Amino acid sequence: xxxxxxxxxxxxxxxxxxxxxxxxxxxxxxxxxxxxxxxxxxxxxxxxxxxxxxxxxxxxxxxxxxxxxxxxxxxxxxxxxxxxxxxxxxxxxxxxxxxxxxxxxxxxxxxxxxxxxxxxxxxxxxxxxxxxxxxxxxxxxxxxxxxxxxxxxxxxxxxxxxxxxxxxxxxxxxxxxxxxxxxxxxxxxxxxxxxxxxxxxxxxxxxxxxxxxxxxxxxxxxxxxxxxxxxxxx
Numbered sequence: 190x191x192x193x194x195x196x197x198x199x200x201x202x203x204x205x206x207x208x209x210x211x212x213x214x215x216x217x218x219x220x221x222x223x224x225x226x227x228x229x230x231x232x233x234x235x236x237x238x239x240x241x242x243x244x245x246x247x248x249x250x251x252x253x254x255x256x257x258x259x260x261x262x263x264x265x266x267x268x269x270x271x272x273x274x275x276x277x278x279x280x281x282x283x284x285x286x287x288x289x290x291x292x293x294x295x296x297x298x299x300x301x302x303x304x305x306x307x308x309x310x311x312x313x314x315x316x317x318x319x320x321x322x323x324x325x326x327x328x329x330x331x332x333x334x335x336x337x338x339x340x341x342x343x344x345x346x347x348x349x350x351x352x353x354x355x356x357x358x359x360x361x362x363x364x365x366x367x368x369x370x371x372x373x374x375x376x377x378x379x380x381x382x383x384x385x386x387x388x389x390x391x392x393x394x395x396x397x398x399x400x401x402x403x404x405x406x407x408x409x410x411x412x413x414x415x416x417x418x419x420x421x422x423x
Contacts, residue, residue, distance in 0.1 A: 210320065211417055216408030223308055225400035234335055235316060244388040248321055251383045260327060263380040265326065270343040270377030272309065276302070279346060293414045294353050301406045305345040308398055309338040318391070325385035337387050340395025343377045352410075366422040 233241055240248075268274060279302040286295035318335035320326070332338075347370040355363050378392040 211244060212413030213408050216404060220401060220404040220408055223305070223397055223404055227349055227397045227401055230390065230397060231316065231335075234318060234390055234394070238318075240388050243264055243321075244390055247281075247389040248325065248385060251332050252325055252385060255327075255383070259383065263383040264328065267339060267380040267384055268378070270339040270373075272306070272338045273307050275342040275346050276306065282350075292417050296413055296417055297353070297356055297406065297410060298349055301345050301349045301403060302342075304402055304406065305342055305399060308402060309336070309341055312336050312341075312394075313338070318388075321385055321388060326384060327384040330386045335391045336398050337378065337391045337395035338382055340374070340378045340382050340392045341399040343374050344399030345403050347371075347374050347398070349406070350409060352407055365367050 223296060230420050279298060283298050283302075286292075286298065313333035313335065316335045317333055320330060320334040350369045351366055358366060374396070378396065381387040381392055382389060
């Protein structure tokens, strides 16, 4: 009589091992499209050196339409999307998630926001683009202009929070959350144009950089979750 015990043990072992996650095709395509857009826009900005496309006309339009009330609104929204504010919010959320042992969510937030911070620093240093004339600034900024750190950081933070929150909500609330997040990110970008501290291509680059990094992180999220599960099982 032939024993099938080894085969049964091998089958049981394979069943206990988690399957390797598959990459999301829409996620990969979105990442590639946004990466291509980032490369093209950055190449154009580096080639021209100064303002490109509608940069100058948009800056002048916002300057011509400034009012005391709108200035207050723009300064408030800009402060909400400031890289320091975004960083503090991210650290607090990571700490709360870790305290509640939501390791996968905490790890995703750590990776996405850490990478966003690196992209801001590296992008500004590599491109080294000057900001619009200081005489047009309504707030003080001393670092480089491209990409907009406010637009990039707020895009990534809002996007990853939406990704974490949506599975917990009903459809009608999902639509509301997505709309609110999109409006916030757009408002942060517009506030930077109004305050005269960015060209429109800087803000667009911030959205594209942030969107590309966010898409990459969410596409690779199953691998991050699997890594955390394997570490927890050790």
